[in-house]
C-alpha cells in the first residue's frame with residue numbers, strides 16, 4: 001500500500017501550450033506487465049511538438065497525455081504471468097508494444113500494427129513520470145555496465161538501426177546522410193557500425209557537423225546556397241562515386257530532392273525525417289534510375305530479438321547486425337580462446353591486420369553475448385578498401 005500512496009508526479013500535456021505537473025495514481029501492473037520506477041527519460045522532438053502544437057500530423061492530443069518515450073527504469077513489481085523479470089531488474093523500455101497479434105505482428109513488422117500502443121502518442125500515456133506499468137515483453141534487462149541514461153538512449157538509437165536496415169547498409173556501403181541532428185548522428189553511428197565504408201553527412205550548422213566528424217563521419221558538407229543538383233555533385237566528388245544509400249534526416253524539401261539526385265541508380269533513399277505533408281520532388285529522375293524511396297515508421301525488432309543462442313524467451317537487448325548483445329554473463333570471454341580468424345574481413349587484400357581475439361569480426365558475429373558499448377565497432381572503420 002505504501003507504493004499506492006507514493007507520489008507519481010507526471011508531466012502531462014493537456015492541449016497545445018498547456019503542460020502540467022500532476023500527481024497521478026500509481027498503476028497496478030496487469031498480468032503481462034511490470035511496474036517500473038522510472039529513472040531516466042529523454043525529451044524527444046515529438047514531446048516538444050505535442051506540448052507546443054498539440055499534434056503531430058493526424059496524431060492529436062484530445063485528452064490529457066503523459067509525455068515521454070525514451071526511457072529506462074527499475075522493476076518494482078511484476079504481473080502474475082511475468083517470469084523473465086523480477087523486482088530490482090534494471091530495464092530499457094521499448095515504447096511501442098502491439099496490442100493485437102495481427103498480420104503485421106505475424107510478419108515481424110509490428111511497428112505497422114494500427115492498434116499498437118506507443119508511449120506518448122495520443123491517446124497513449126508516456127513514461128515521463130515516477131511510476132509506470134509496461135508490457136514486460138517490451139522491457140529489456142540492462143547489464144551492470146550500461147547506465148540508465150544509456151538505456152534510455154536505446155530508443156533513439158533504434159531509429160538509426162531501423163533506418164540503416166531499411167536502407168540495406170552493409171559492409172562497404174557508401175552512405176549519404178542529410179541532416180546532422182540527433183537522428184542523423186545515430187544513423188551515422190549505426191551505419192559505420194554496420195560496416196559502411198564511407199559516410200558523407202550534410203547540415204547547415206557547423207557545430208553539428210563538427211560533432212558528426214568527431215563520431216565517425218568521413219566527410220561533411222556545410223550547406224550554403226547550393227542547389228540539390230550541386231549538392232549531389234559535391235557528394236559524388238567526395239566519394240568518387242554516388243552513394244548506394246541516402247538517409248534523409250531533415251525532412252526539408254530541398255534535402256529530399258538532393259537525396260534523389262545524389263543516390264546512385266538502383267540505390268535506396270530512406271526518408272527518416274518528416275517535414276511538410278506535400279513536397280515537390282524529381283520523381284521521374286528516381287523512377288527511371290530505379291532509386292527506391294522508402295519510409296520508416298519508428299522501428300521494430302531493434303532490441304531483444306529472440307536469439308537461438310539465448311532461447312526464445314531471451315529478455316536481453318540484442319543488436320544482431322551490430323554484433324552486440326547485452327548480457328550480464330559475457331560468455332564472449334570464453335569465445336576469445338577459440339577465435340578462428342583474427343582479421344577484419346573488410347580490409348583490402350594484403351592489408352591484413354591482426355586484432356585482439358574477441359574483437360575480430362568472426363568473434364563478434366559468433367558471440368551472442370558481446371557487451372554493448374557506444375563506440376562503433378572497429379570493422380566499420382577498416383572497410384575503406386572495399
Ligand SMILES: [Zn+2]
Nearest residue numbers: 044045046070
Ligand atoms: Zn523519440
